[in-house]
Amino acid sequence: MGEFDVITRYFSSLGSGEFVDLSVGDDGAALTVPPNSELIVSTDSSVLDTHFTDDLFPEDLGYKAVASAASDLAAMGADPLGMTLALTMPTVDDLWLHGLSQGLARACHEYRLPLVGGDTTRGPLSLTLTVMGFCPPHQKLLRTGANVGDRVCVSGYLGDAAFGLQVMQGKYRGLEIDFDDQDYLVSRFTHPTARLDLGCRIRTLASSCIDLSDGLLRDAAHVANASGVRLAIQSAAIPLSSALIAAVGKEQALQFALNGGEDYELLFTLPPDVDVPSEVTVIGVVDEGMGVHCDVTARSQGYEHFH
Amino acid sequence: MGEFDVITRYFSSLGSGEFVDLSVGDDGAALTVPPNSELIVSTDSSVLDTHFTDDLFPEDLGYKAVASAASDLAAMGADPLGMTLALTMPTVDDLWLHGLSQGLARACHEYRLPLVGGDTTRGPLSLTLTVMGFCPPHQKLLRTGANVGDRVCVSGYLGDAAFGLQVMQGKYRGLEIDFDDQDYLVSRFTHPTARLDLGCRIRTLASSCIDLSDGLLRDAAHVANASGVRLAIQSAAIPLSSALIAAVGKEQALQFALNGGEDYELLFTLPPDVDVPSEVTVIGVVDEGMGVHCDVTARSQGYEHFH
Numbered sequence: 252m253g254e255f256d257v258i259t260r261y262f263s264s265l266g267s268g269e270f271v272d273l274s275v276g277d278d279g280a281a282l283t284v285p286p287n288s289e290l291i292v293s294t295d296s297s298v299l300d301t302h303f304t305d306d307l308f309p310e311d312l313g314y315k316a317v318a319s320a321a322s323d324l325a326a327m328g329a330d331p332l333g334m335t336l337a338l339t340m341p342t343v344d345d346l347w348l349h350g351l352s353q354g355l356a357r358a359c360h361e362y363r364l365p366l367v368g369g370d371t372t373r374g375p376l377s378l379t380l381t382v383m384g385f386c387p388p389h390q391k392l393l394r395t396g397a398n399v400g401d402r403v404c405v406s407g408y409l410g411d412a413a414f415g416l417q418v419m420q421g422k423y424r425g426l427e428i429d430f431d432d433q434d435y436l437v438s439r440f441t442h443p444t445a446r447l448d449l450g451c452r453i454r455t456l457a458s459s460c461i462d463l464s465d466g467l468l469r470d471a472a473h474v475a476n477a478s479g480v481r482l483a484i485q486s487a488a489i490p491l492s493s494a495l496i497a498a499v500g501k502e503q504a505l506q507f508a509l510n511g512g513e514d515y516e517l518l519f520t521l522p523p524d525v526d527v528p529s530e531v532t533v534i535g536v537v538d539e540g541m542g543v544h545c546d547v548t549a550r551s552q553g554y555e556h557f558h
Numbered sequence: 559m560g561e562f563d564v565i566t567r568y569f570s571s572l573g574s575g576e577f578v579d580l581s582v583g584d585d586g587a588a589l590t591v592p593p594n595s596e597l598i599v600s601t602d603s604s605v606l607d608t609h610f611t612d613d614l615f616p617e618d619l620g621y622k623a624v625a626s627a628a629s630d631l632a633a634m635g636a637d638p639l640g641m642t643l644a645l646t647m648p649t650v651d652d653l654w655l656h657g658l659s660q661g662l663a664r665a666c667h668e669y670r671l672p673l674v675g676g677d678t679t680r681g682p683l684s685l686t687l688t689v690m691g692f693c694p695p696h697q698k699l700l701r702t703g704a705n706v707g708d709r710v711c712v713s714g715y716l717g718d719a720a721f722g723l724q725v726m727q728g729k730y731r732g733l734e735i736d737f738d739d740q741d742y743l744v745s746r747f748t749h750p751t752a753r754l755d756l757g758c759r760i761r762t763l764a765s766s767c768i769d770l771s772d773g774l775l776r777d778a779a780h781v782a783n784a785s786g787v788r789l790a791i792q793s794a795a796i797p798l799s800s801a802l803i804a805a806v807g808k809e810q811a812l813q814f815a816l817n818g819g820e821d822y823e824l825l826f827t828l829p830p831d832v833d834v835p836s837e838v839t840v841i842g843v844v845d846e847g848m849g850v851h852c853d854v855t856a857r858s859q860g861y862e863h864f865h
Contacts (some may be wrong), residue, residue, distance in 0.1 A: 272596060277700050277784075278633035278769060279600035281693070284591045289579055292674065293586035294642040294688060298681035301646075326585035335601040337644070337686040339608075367599065374605035375682035379644040381601060386588070393584050462585060477584075 261352035268365035270332050280367035288385035293323035299376040309347045311441040313354025320380040321362040321445035322515040326462035328392040328454030329384030336369035337379040392460035394477035401458050401520040403482050403535035406446050408492035413511020415440035432494035443515035460519035466512045471543045481540030486547040490532040568659035575672035577639050587674035595692035600630035606683040616654045618748035620661025627687040628669040628752035629822040633769035635699040635761030636691030643676035644686040699767035701784035708765050708827040710789050710842035713753050715799035720818020722747035739801035750822035767826040773819045778850045788847030793854040795841040
């Protein structure tokens with residue numbers, strides 16, 4: 252693995268943080284989990300040709316890998332602690348590694364997730380991130396816990412990332428899209444926002460939570476199934492960005508929101524007596540029953556899933 | 559990822575343990591780190607054709623992946639807490655997965671490392687394990703810390719695994735090796751022993767520690783460099799199994815011990831006033847200077863590295 256020592260140059264500067272006692276360079280890293288907290292942990296792989304293609308800039312790959320992993324911490328209501336990276340790559344390409352490290356560094360910094368360890372190996376390109384966070388016991392947010400009468404809420408705008416991916420793939424070349432809008436929509440795919448701050452704010456308020464990685468309808472179904480309830484979603488209430496509506500119209504924008512993936516926004520349920528936090532939209536209610544009901548569900552069948 | 563749901567069948571039974579509050583099935587797992595402990599974490603990847611070939615039984619692959627990752631916890635002096643697995647594979651092969659899960663289950667149980675989460679994705683075969691442990695603050699074992707006058711110690715017998723690999727690869731077909739010896743030697747490669755109990759026992763005694771994954775000389779050099787000392791090793795003191803000596807003779811056995819990898823024994827340094835624990839061999843002393851000195855170092859140059 253001699254030549255892989257070069258990695259140290261790119262990654263060892265990302266390893267310091269408030270809770271880090273020992274970072275990259277020994278057999279393991281050491282972190283302090285604050286008192287009266289549970290450790291929250293999640294692992295996510297990004298594999299070439301399964302999760303991304305080789306035309307994704309390494310900066311974007313690095314940023315997006317961290318943000319999507321951090322999003323799982325957000326969905327649990329956890330504060331960030333640190334992460335490890337297992338990087339497998341066919342050759343050591345300095346320019347590519349420089350780009351990757353820039354993207355990782357930006358996300359490490361933004362999400363307060365120091366890179367404390369990992370493994371670099373030769374093989375087909377993939378990144379596996381294990382993110383660690385902490386949360387007071389009994390406050391972690393689960394998919395179970397949604398109760399009849401709760402409101403269904405989401406953060407941000409949905410569907411932008413799925414459409415942004417299609418723009419990147421050249422599927423909308425005929426469409427005239429405002430330059431700034433296009434930039435914004437693509438960036439929602441390449442630079443999703445993990446809602447760590449929101450996750451922490453709602454952990455004493457929400458009854459259940461999940462992050463939207465597979466599309467609103469699918470992820471809402473996970474909450475419904477885990478909680479043994481039905482989530483009734485009003486399509487008219489789903490937050491859509493003006494950029495997405497301007498690009499494809501409201502009807503198709505809605506389909507991206509319902510079925511597109513990789514938004515990395517939070518979907519959560521709020522008991523009736525709790526104020527709705529800022530930057531959050533109520534899109535439905537929790538009913539008795541099972542599964543997800545949405546007034547436009549049936550029309551989505553003809554659409555492909557975009558991930 | 560629909561078809562990958564089948565994985566739940568194989569792995570979800572491995573996720574319970576003393577410190578596990580929430581296992582596989584939500585956005586993250588939740589673990590309790592005991593009070594007055596640091597979290598110790600390490601990540602290890604095993605990639606097809608880089609770390610193993612496809613003639614390794616899936617049982618062996620699963621066991622070995624956990625044991626080699628757990629060995630990093632042992633080298634830090636950590637008690638085991640839990641682990642996550644990122645499994646990437648080209649297709650869902652039930653028979654293969656059944657074998658893998660058997661090997662994982664055996665190692666999970668032996669090393670008290672419940673499988674609390676992970677990710678299953680499609681792509682070229684690889685396993686990435688992130689193991690978590692805990693240790694009282696200031697007791698974790700580092701590569702730094704070896705002092706002049708300390709004794710250099712190792713656990714177990716060295717070189718068996720490297721020779722066992724060569725036997726598996728058919729490189730010793732001409733050699734007559736006792737059947738039980740051959741079985742033992744191959745098993746040292748396929749089923750290495752992570753020295754978690756020893757690591758915990760010596761964490762208040764040893765001044766430095768590392769696990770032997772890359773061969774005695776290389777790993778000893780890591781300790782020497784990190785501690786700013788010289789490790790002087792007496793070849794005659796290196797523990798060799800009677801099986802390895804019977805198979806290839808003492809001289810070649812020694813070369814396997816010095817340069818072969820994947821022993822997953824512990825190398826550590828003990829201050830002069832500390833009793834040597836049982837099952838441990840003193841193989842040298844810590845001197846002023848740098849690097850590793852061994853009376854047969856020079857003769858090893860002509861040998862290939864076996865990993």
